[in-house]
Amino acid sequence: MSGAPGSNERSSPQVGSDPNTLIASLARDSVTLDLGTYHLCCLAGLHLRANRATIASFGDEEIVDLFEQVCDIVEPGADNPRKRATHAIQRLRDQRMLVRVDGAGVARAGEYAMTRLAAAVVESYLNDEVLTRESLTLLTRTLLAHLAEVKAAAARADSRQAWTDGVIGPLNVTIGELIHGIDRRRRGLDASQEQVQAEIAGLIKADWFRAVDEAQSLLDVTTATLHELNEVLLRDTHHFVALLQEVQDLAEAAGMREAQEACQQVIEHVDGIANWGDARQRTWSAYYQYVHRYLRDVVRLDPDRALSQRLRDQLAAWTRHPFHLRLARSPSLRLLRDVSARVDRPAVTRERAEREHPPVDVAIGSDEVDLEALVRRALGDGASTLAEVTSAVLAHVPVDQHFRSTGRVAALVARLARPSGERERPWVAVADAIEIEQWAIPAQGRRA
Amino acid sequence: MSAGFERLEDVVLDDLFPDVDLALRRGRHVGREDGLMYGFLNDAHDHLEPFYRRFGAELVHKSDGYFYLLPSSGGLGRGHLSAGEMLVGQAMALLYLDPDSLLHGGVVSRELVLQRLESLVGQEDLVRVLHPRLRKVDERVAAETVRTRFGRALRALADLGFVDLVGDDGLRLRPALMRFAEPVRSAGDPAQALALLVARGELELAAAEDAAVEEPEEDGEA
Numbered sequence: 001m002s003g004a005p006g007s008n009e010r011s012s013p014q015v016g017s018d019p020n021t022l023i024a025s026l027a028r029d030s031v032t033l034d035l036g037t038y039h040l041c042c043l044a045g046l047h048l049r050a051n052r053a054t055i056a057s058f059g060d061e062e063i064v065d066l067f068e069q070v071c072d073i074v075e076p077g078a079d080n081p082r083k084r085a086t087h088a089i090q091r092l093r094d095q096r097m098l099v100r101v102d103g104a105g106v107a108r109a110g111e112y113a114m115t116r117l118a119a120a121v122v123e124s125y126l127n128d129e130v131l132t133r134e135s136l137t138l139l140t141r142t143l144l145a146h147l148a149e150v151k152a153a154a155a156r157a158d159s160r161q162a163w164t165d166g167v168i169g170p171l172n173v174t175i176g177e178l179i180h181g182i183d184r185r186r187r188g189l190d191a192s193q194e195q196v197q198a199e200i201a202g203l204i205k206a207d208w209f210r211a212v213d214e215a216q217s218l219l220d221v222t223t224a225t226l227h228e229l230n231e232v233l234l235r236d237t238h239h240f241v242a243l244l245q246e247v248q249d250l251a252e253a254a255g256m257r258e259a260q261e262a263c264q265q266v267i268e269h270v271d272g273i274a275n276w277g278d279a280r281q282r283t284w285s286a287y288y289q290y291v292h293r294y295l296r297d298v299v300r301l302d303p304d305r306a307l308s309q310r311l312r313d314q315l316a317a318w319t320r321h322p323f324h325l326r327l328a329r330s331p332s333l334r335l336l337r338d339v340s341a342r343v344d345r346p347a348v349t350r351e352r353a354e355r356e357h358p359p360v361d362v363a364i365g366s367d368e369v370d371l372e373a374l375v376r377r378a379l380g381d382g383a384s385t386l387a388e389v390t391s392a393v394l395a396h397v398p399v400d401q402h403f404r405s406t407g408r409v410a411a412l413v414a415r416l417a418r419p420s421g422e423r424e425r426p427w428v429a430v431a432d433a434i435e436i437e438q439w440a441i442p443a444q445g446r447r448a
Numbered sequence: 449m450s451a452g453f454e455r456l457e458d459v460v461l462d463d464l465f466p467d468v469d470l471a472l473r474r475g476r477h478v479g480r481e482d483g484l485m486y487g488f489l490n491d492a493h494d495h496l497e498p499f500y501r502r503f504g505a506e507l508v509h510k511s512d513g514y515f516y517l518l519p520s521s522g523g524l525g526r527g528h529l530s531a532g533e534m535l536v537g538q539a540m541a542l543l544y545l546d547p548d549s550l551l552h553g554g555v556v557s558r559e560l561v562l563q564r565l566e567s568l569v570g571q572e573d574l575v576r577v578l579h580p581r582l583r584k585v586d587e588r589v590a591a592e593t594v595r596t597r598f599g600r601a602l603r604a605l606a607d608l609g610f611v612d613l614v615g616d617d618g619l620r621l622r623p624a625l626m627r628f629a630e631p632v633r634s635a636g637d638p639a640q641a642l643a644l645l646v647a648r649g650e651l652e653l654a655a656a657e658d659a660a661v662e663e664p665e666e667d668g669e670a
Contacts, residue, residue, distance in 0.1 A: 197551055204547040287553040289480075294554075297512050297623065298545055308545045310632035312568060315538040319573045322654045323642060324534055325627055327475035327608065328505060328517040329527030 035095060038074050040125065042088050043097060045070045046114055047122040057101050060109035063089060092118070135185060136229055140236040143178045146170060147243040154250040154259070163256045167247065171262040179269045186276055189229075193284065196222050200291060209303040212295050219291055226284050233277040240270045370396070371405060375412040379441070386439035387428040389413055394431050402431050410436070417441045452491030456499060459492040472500075472507070472517040473524060477609035477624035479514035489515045512623040514609070520649050528652050529608075532578045532601040534628070537610055539565040541628040544621040554621045555614055562598055 035043075045066050046058065058066070067085030071078055078084060089112070092098040097118035102111035114122075153166025200218055203211035244267050251259035298307075371393060378392040390409045397405045413419055419439035427435045453459045468485050471478060478485050489496070493509060500507045504523030509515050519526035529537065543549055543556050543564060566574055575590045578597035606613050610627075612620040626633075630650065631642045645651045 197553075201547050201550040204550060208547075290553045291550055293480075293513065293623065294550060297626075302545075306635060307629060307632065308542065310635075310638070311538065311542050311545065311629045314629075314632050314638065315535070315542065315568050318535065318538065319569065319577055322531065322534070323631070323646070324528035324530075324652045324654060325537070326518065326526060326528045326649060326652050328473050328519050328524050329475050330473035330525040 033095065035091075035097070035121075038071065038084075039088055039091060039095075039097075040121070041070050041074050042067050042085075043092065043114065043118050043122050044125065047119065050114065057111050057113040059111055060089075063112060097121070132185075132225070132229075136182065136232050139178055139182050139185075140232060140240075143175065144236065144239060144243070146174050146178065147240060147247075150175070151243055151247050151250075154247045154254075157250075157254065157256075160256075163251070163254065163259050167251070167256075167259045168262050171247075171259070171266055175266055176269075179266065179273070182273055183269070186273065190280075193222065193280070197287065204295075204299065208305045209299055212299055215291070216295060219288055223284065223288055226281055230277045230281045233274055237270050237274040241267055244270070371408055372412055372416075375409060375416060379413075379417055382443075384441055384443070385428075386410060386413055386419060386436060386441065387430050389441070390430040390436060394434075402434055406430065406434055406436060410439075413439070413441065452488075453495055456495045459495045459499075462488065462492070464488040465492075471609075472515070475516070475527065475608050477514045477516045477622070477627070479609060479622050479624055481612065481620075481622055482609070486513075486515070510623075510626070512626045514622070514624045516609075516624070516627075518649060530601070530604075531654075532597050533604050535565060535569060535574070535577055536561065536598060536601040537605055537625065537628045539568065540605070540611060540619070540621055541625040542568075544623075544625045545629075549621060555618050556621065557617050558598075558602065558619060559617070561602075561619065562595070565598075 046063070049066060050056070050058075064082060064085045067088050068081045071081040071084050089098065093100070093112075096115055098112045099115050100110045101113045150167055150170050153162070153170070157163045157166055196218055200215045203215050203218075207214075244263050248260050248263040248267075251257075251263060302308075374393040374396055375389060378389040381392070383389045383392060386409075390406055393409050394402050394405065419441050421437070421439050425437040425439070428438045429435050453462075459465060464484060465488075468478065468488055471485065478489055480486050489507075489509075493507070493515075497507050500517060502523075503519075504521035505517050505519045507515060508518050517524070539561050540556075543561060544554070549556055569577070571590075571594075575594055578601075579593045602611065602613070602619070605611050608624075609622065610624050611622055614620050627650075630645055632638050634641060642651065642653075646653055
């Protein structure tokens, strides 16, 4: 595995770590796995040789010889097998399948060992580990014995070291390995079930009626196996969980949080296995019923397999000679509404309204007379601009009338004097919130 | 006398009766896959057969493992499958007989049904039957229309208990599909078998041109 140097061992997923973090770290390390048939066969050759000779590592020359032999088998007549073997070593090292263990650099020929990853890959191809009643019983008994030991160790543990050596260590390593053993074989059983399904379909397809007994027997064997496995799982997982909970209680009493967590992890794994057994049993039961019915209703009743052909002909000709299946089709119950007399709905019309209001007499206020007098006085006092007149007048007018009065002052000035304006008239403030355009009032222009 | 019920009153008072009765009256085929409902019908069959006869309908129990109600007179509402439903139903019946369906316990993909249908009926006839009013359209529009009508037919057949919809793409084939194969079930003359089924009220014949003129005008379904 792995593209980034050292990423293989460093990034190995830890049970219980956050999956998102683990996946992100794998992506960060750009892990890849790219092996061809030849390289996998080379690894298989190494694995088999190591097992037979009980050796852990191989010399450089030994590996090259072995890979040459593999090349002769996989690709007989290939050019320069020795060169290919040398390249294969490099590729397997790049892929973290082989690791150099002598640490001697270029001083002498290397010594290589297979990595854990390489062993797992090869084992998945070579070992057909499937869960059987025997293997499961063996595993569960061993597991029970180890759990009993762990429980005893937890009961007498009186120090942190005792908890680590007697409980946490065995839970993480021994118990964990045994449970992974069940897990691995469980996947093997899943794969084998899929094969059985494909085999049954293939048998019926090839031999139809003659394959009924064989298919039935395959069905029965797998059903019996699953039934037995589920029985063992149901019985033993209950014991596992009971023992683990006892250990967890002891850990809680001793305040050993790490031991509690280790127990919890194992309990979750055990629950997962029990759920798997249950789910497989149900799925297989549905499949069994379907196939059993198919064999009985379809194959046995049509031993010559002529019905399919007749139905195919019927379908092809249906558009020329159509027919339709008849069936019951009662409408849903109807709920009747309450009886009500018919009401004539009035036509939609616009509301009529008098939009023209008659004029209203309003008494003329006395302020206008005052305004004229004030303007005259301001002009008489020598005001030379409209702003000066307006400011002088507004000083005597209530604030709420400033705006209206400003316009009237301008009108009065225009009438009483002869103001002149520049082309660009500046704006001048005459009150807090009012600005007006400036007019000049020449002295000779004042009529007042 | 049935094993489970002493009297018709017991059947009618059973908690399952309203659901089963409504399902049957709506044309559903109740099979072994329906679990309790099928068990109830098995137990109550002797009481329910005369019960429904009074409504002018026959409670049919097929050896393939399903019940359905077949109206014979005007007592109960009756209907028939549309042209599209007939084509899709026959294609699924063909797949039900195919040993390849054993690989996944009778679950097949919608795409497979449509492919089988197209290969046997032909694209042109399929478009004509599923959407008779469609004239002179391009291939993309025709394909989309066929998929829409096909989906609608599947949902109708699922409501009637011929198939179960599994996820977005899966279909679990049910033994009731064998009703579509009834005219060719025996090795004899299919025309004679068809006439017999028509006489028994199981089927209705339609003129060839009528086969394509009964789809309701509804669009906008995926």
